[in-house]
Amino acid sequence: MSPRPIESFDELVLGQSFEFGTVEMTRADILDFGRRFDPQPFHVDEAAAAEGPFGGLIASGLHTLSAVFGHMIESGIMAKVSLGGAGMEIAWPAPVRPGDVLRVSAVVEALAPSRSKPDRGIAKLRFTGERVSDGVKVLDVLTTVFLRR
Amino acid sequence: MSPRPIESFDELVLGQSFEFGTVEMTRADILDFGRRFDPQPFHVDEAAAAEGPFGGLIASGLHTLSAVFGHMIESGIMAKVSLGGAGMEIAWPAPVRPGDVLRVSAVVEALAPSRSKPDRGIAKLRFTGERVSDGVKVLDVLTTVFLRR
Numbered sequence: 001m002s003p004r005p006i007e008s009f010d011e012l013v014l015g016q017s018f019e020f021g022t023v024e025m026t027r028a029d030i031l032d033f034g035r036r037f038d039p040q041p042f043h044v045d046e047a048a049a050a051e052g053p054f055g056g057l058i059a060s061g062l063h064t065l066s067a068v069f070g071h072m073i074e075s076g077i078m079a080k081v082s083l084g085g086a087g088m089e090i091a092w093p094a095p096v097r098p099g100d101v102l103r104v105s106a107v108v109e110a111l112a113p114s115r116s117k118p119d120r121g122i123a124k125l126r127f128t129g130e131r132v133s134d135g136v137k138v139l140d141v142l143t144t145v146f147l148r149r
Numbered sequence: 150m151s152p153r154p155i156e157s158f159d160e161l162v163l164g165q166s167f168e169f170g171t172v173e174m175t176r177a178d179i180l181d182f183g184r185r186f187d188p189q190p191f192h193v194d195e196a197a198a199a200e201g202p203f204g205g206l207i208a209s210g211l212h213t214l215s216a217v218f219g220h221m222i223e224s225g226i227m228a229k230v231s232l233g234g235a236g237m238e239i240a241w242p243a244p245v246r247p248g249d250v251l252r253v254s255a256v257v258e259a260l261a262p263s264r265s266k267p268d269r270g271i272a273k274l275r276f277t278g279e280r281v282s283d284g285v286k287v288l289d290v291l292t293t294v295f296l297r298r
Contacts, residue, residue, distance in 0.1 A: 036215075036219065037215040037216065037219035037222075038215075038218065038219055039219075039223060040222060040227075040231055042233070053232045054233070061233075061234055061237075062214065062215045062218060066185075066186040066211045066215065067186065069187065070185065070186035070187055073187055073189060074188060078189075079189070082189055084202065084203070084210075084244075085210055085241065086240065086241060087238070087239055087240040087241065088210075088237070088238075088239045089236070089237075089238050089239075090236055090237045090238075090239065091235065092235060092236065095233075
C-alpha cells in the first residue's frame with residue numbers, strides 16, 4: 001500500500017499525490033497521549049468528557065497530528081531524502097473519537113530549490129487525515145520540508 | 150511561577166503575556182517520542198544522527214510542540230475556559246538537542262467574540278519555546294482557541 005521511497009527532491013511533481021493507508025486512533029492511545037501532553041478533561045477523563053463541549057472523549061489535536069504524520073514517516077517515503085522540516089499550518093476541522101480510523105494521504109503543493117544550499121529543495125506537502133467511516137476530514141496540514149536532491 | 154487560571158475569555162487583553170517556567174527535553178523523552186511518532190534517524194538513532202544533517206540527535210518538531218504546549222496546559226491556565234482549538238501555525242527556527250531547557254511563554258495576539266456561539270470567544274495566542282542557555286527561539290506557534298465567556 002505504501003508508496004516507494006523518494007530518491008531525490010527532483011523526482012517530485014506538483015500535484016503528485018500519495019496514499020499511505022489508514023491509522024486507528026484507539027481509546028488507549030488517546031488517553032495516553034492526553035495524559036502526557038494535553039491533560040484537558042475532554043482528552044483524559046471519560047466522565048468529564050461526556051459532560052463537556054464534545055459530548056465525549058476526543059483525541060488531542062497534537063495526537064492526531066503526531067499519529068497521522070508518524071504513519072506517513074513510517075512508510076519510509078522520505079527516509080532517503082528528509083533533511084527535516086521548517087514549519088506547519090494545521091487545521092483540525094472535526095474532532096477525532098476513540099476507534100476512528102483515518103485515511104492518510106498527501107499531495108505536493110509547491111516545489112522550489114534552496115537558494116542557499118544546492119544539496120536540497122524545499123517542498124510544501126499537504127497531508128490529510130480523513131475518517132474512513134464517513135469521509136469527514138479531521139486533519140489538514142501544509143508542511144514545509146527540506147529534501148535532498 | 151504559573152499564572153492563575155483564566156476565568157473568562159472576556160478578561161483577556163491584547164498584548165497580555167504569560168510565563169510558564171521551563172520544560173526540559175531529555176534524551177530519553179526525545180528517543181521515546183521519535184520511536185513512536187517520528188522515526189527518522191536524526192530523532193531515534195544516535196550513531197546515524199551523528200553522521201546526519203544535524204550532527205547529532207535532535208527532538209522531533211512534533212515532540213517540541215507537544216512538550217511546550219503540554220507544559221502550558223499543565224499550568225491550568227485554560228482549564229476553566231478551554232473549548233478546544235481550531236488550528237496552529239508552527240515554526241521550528243532551530244533544532245532542539247538532548248538536555249535543552251526551554252522557557253515557555255505566551256502572548257495574546259487577537260481576540261474576537263464568536264459570531265455563531267455567544268458562549269465563547271476566539272483567541273489567537275502565540276506561544277514560544279526559547280532555549281534558556283542561549284536565548285535562541287526553537288518553537289513559535291500561533292494557535293487559535295475557543296474560550297468560554
